[in-house]
Amino acid sequence: MRSQSSSVQQARQGLADRLREIRLGAGLTGARLAALAGWHRTKISKIEYVVISPSADDIRAWCNHCGQPELIPDLVATLNAVEGMFVEWRRLERTGLRVVQDSMTPLWERTRTFRIYSSFVVPGPVQTRSYTVAVLRALAARRRIPDDIEAATRVREERQRFLHEGDHRFAIVLEESVLRNAIGGVETMTGQLGHLLAVSSLPSISLGIVPQNADRSATWPIESFWMYDEKQVGVELVSGYLTITQPTEISMYAGMFAEQTAVAVYGAAARSLISEALAAFDNTMR
Known part of the structure; x- marks a missing residue:
């Protein structure tokens, strides 16, 4: 069960927006990033539109394929904070x-x-x-x-x-x-x-x-x-x-x-x- 609290939704949306910015900054389409990561082609859009939440491994793959591995620690920490809002x-x-x-x-x-x-x-x-x-x-x-x-x-x-x-x-x-x-x-x-x-x-x-x-x-x-x-x-x-x-x-x-x-x-x-x-x-x- 996922809470519909605006605090939780806003935090999830903020993480999704940041991941989208990283992908666009790397010049990758959603289909291309999905192919590089070995994911189903719809997974990128589902993450960016907050249909599903990324895992820590998803974030690592995302940042590595976008050429920004240095962002992984902060984004994983953000994910942990977001997931901790409803436990x-x-x-x-x-x-x-x-x-x-x-x-x-x-x-x-x-x-x-x-x-x-x-x-x-x-x-x-x-x-x-x-x-x-x-x-x-x-x-x-x-x-x-x-x-x-x-x-x-x-x-x-x-x-x-x-x-x-x-x-x-x-x-x-x-x-x-x-x-x-x-x-x-x-x-x-x-x-x-x-x-x-x-x-x-x-x-x-x-x-x-x-x-x-x-x-x-x-x-x-x-x-x-x-x-x-x-x-x-x-x-x-x-x-x-x-x-x-x-x-x-x-x-x-x-x-x-x-x-x-x-x-x-x-x-x-x-x-x-x-x-x-x-x-x-x-x-x-x-």
Whole structure:
């Protein structure tokens, strides 16, 4: 499955345009380059019109036959970057969950303002240990990946230090339904909601809840996403992880976050919604 994100498409088109420039600069027709490389005659046009993506070997052959082998390292690096914008979970998590969690730490370190919208689960920075274990256990089972849940959980817990150190700021907006999704069972949810009440008072956190009865005429629940300053957006899709870096598309997500913020409640009103959800879970335990 290929993402239709404009960031990904724009990056692929940029690589294809560069390859076309190299071919034209070498004075080769598409048919001639295909013949030199031993490819089907339509392969050149499919690459240049982004019907298919070139492989690293394709780029090497392309540059060698066009007399510019010195361009190979940069173009292969570009290809790797483009392919990394959308990565399937089975590729990311082939050795388990811990490696993926570790890979996010440098991004957290250099980010100052996190904007997080979640329509499904309580996000990692404000999760309890038992809630994290429940989430990761479900992911591991669904995606049939190696069980390194304890190691991955430790990485997530360690990353929560950013709530308390440096000048990191977390603006979090949750749908009210997130408070009532019984992830990990009733006991886990009571602990999680109590924790959410506690951390909502931290100076590094701004917590908004979109009430279930809010007027959603102008905006509605969408896929969860994370914004890292104004530099990139991360979206967890069913099939993989999407990284968005195209400025106009980042602006779209910033606008969407602002819309969700506008219908969310904060402070005492948000704590009241959390307390109501907590009371509902408490009642089921009696």
